Amino acid sequence: MAIYTLSISLHAAMKKMPLVLVGTTPLPAITGGDFDHFAFDLKHDRLYVSAEVYGSIEVFNLKSGAHILSRRGVVKSPHKLIFVPDRNELFVADADDASCKVLDATDLHLIKRIPLEQGPDSGVYDPTSRTFYVGNGGHNAKSEISYISSVSVDQQRVIDRIPVNAGTLKTMVIDGKAHRLYVNMRDKQRIGVIDLNTKALLATWHGEGLNLNSAMTLDTRHQRLFVGSRKPGKLFFLIQRMAISLVSSILSIYPTT
Numbered sequence: 001m002a003i004y005t006l007s008i009s010l011h012a013a014m015k016k017m018p019l020v021l022v023g024t025t026p027l028p029a030i031t032g033g034d035f036d037h038f039a040f041d042l043k044h045d046r047l048y049v050s051a052e053v054y055g056s057i058e059v060f061n062l063k064s065g066a067h068i069l070s071r072r073g074v075v076k077s078p079h080k081l082i083f084v085p086d087r088n089e090l091f092v093a094d095a096d097d098a099s100c101k102v103l104d105a106t107d108l109h110l111i112k113r114i115p116l117e118q119g120p121d122s123g124v125y126d127p128t129s130r131t132f133y134v135g136n137g138g139h140n141a142k143s144e145i146s147y148i149s150s151v152s153v154d155q156q157r158v159i160d161r162i163p164v165n166a167g168t169l170k171t172m173v174i175d176g177k178a179h180r181l182y183v184n185m186r187d188k189q190r191i192g193v194i195d196l197n198t199k200a201l202l203a204t205w206h207g208e209g210l211n212l213n214s215a216m217t218l219d220t221r222h223q224r225l226f227v228g229s230r231k232p233g234k235l236f237f238l239i240q241r242m243a244i245s246l247v248s249s250i251l252s253i254y255p256t257t
Contacts, residue, residue, distance in 0.1 A: 023064070025060065031054055034052045036051075038050075038081075048083060074103065078093070078094060080092070091103075091153060114158060117141050118141035119141060120149075135149075148169065162194060170184035175218060181196055182194070209234065215227070
């Protein structure tokens with residue numbers, strides 16, 4: 001495996017020039033592929049990567065791309081990870097022993113293990129409430145019900161959990177202004193809308209042709225949700241119009257290669 005470092009200047013971006021490869025970091029010892037999630041520490045120029053198959057957390061220098069540290073064994077099946085700057089801690093969803101691991105971000109030693117349901121995977125961090133929302137349960141727990149567990153980064157424990165009628169939860173994003181969380185209900189080919197005040201599922205959205213939806217991001221300014229569908233490879237744009245139940249169908253679809 002290898003990490004590729006790309007760069008583009010503001011001037012080049014305005015002229016729509018391509019990205020430029022500025023460096024490559026070979027990783028011959030990191031076998032199996034699948035870098036699942038990333039987190040970064042801008043103050044210390046660190047990039048944290050969960051190597052799901054190899055079972056490690058890899059650390060790189062953000063500026064040079066240099067490989068700084070590899071920690072294996074503490075987290076055996078790492079997925080979503082977040083960095084909490086003021087605590088200098090990493091919170092990592094570990095599917096191996098159904099937990100959220102709290103690690104010291106400097107040397108990656110274990111601080112605490114927080115038990116979850118089976119198969120913790122994707123999640124999202126809300127810095128306002130200082131809550132790490134983690135998807136777990138569902139098919140990995142031989143259930144049709146998954147949970148979004150609310151992990152307090154300060155109390156380092158689960159403070160709440162939200163049931164979702166789906167077997168597989170993927171990427172989550174938060175609209176802080178509206179106090180809503182959007183989650184890919186992948187096995188249902190739908191997107192769940194969670195009210196973070198009431199901790200309840202408000203609605204589910206669907207786009208014609210949406211399948212194996214995994215990646216997602218939110219444009220809060222224009223209230224557009226961008227969702228990646230794997231089979232077939234398409235990018236969906238969904239826009240909220242008048243109310244939460246009134247969502248447009250696909251605005252544009254771009255096949256991927």
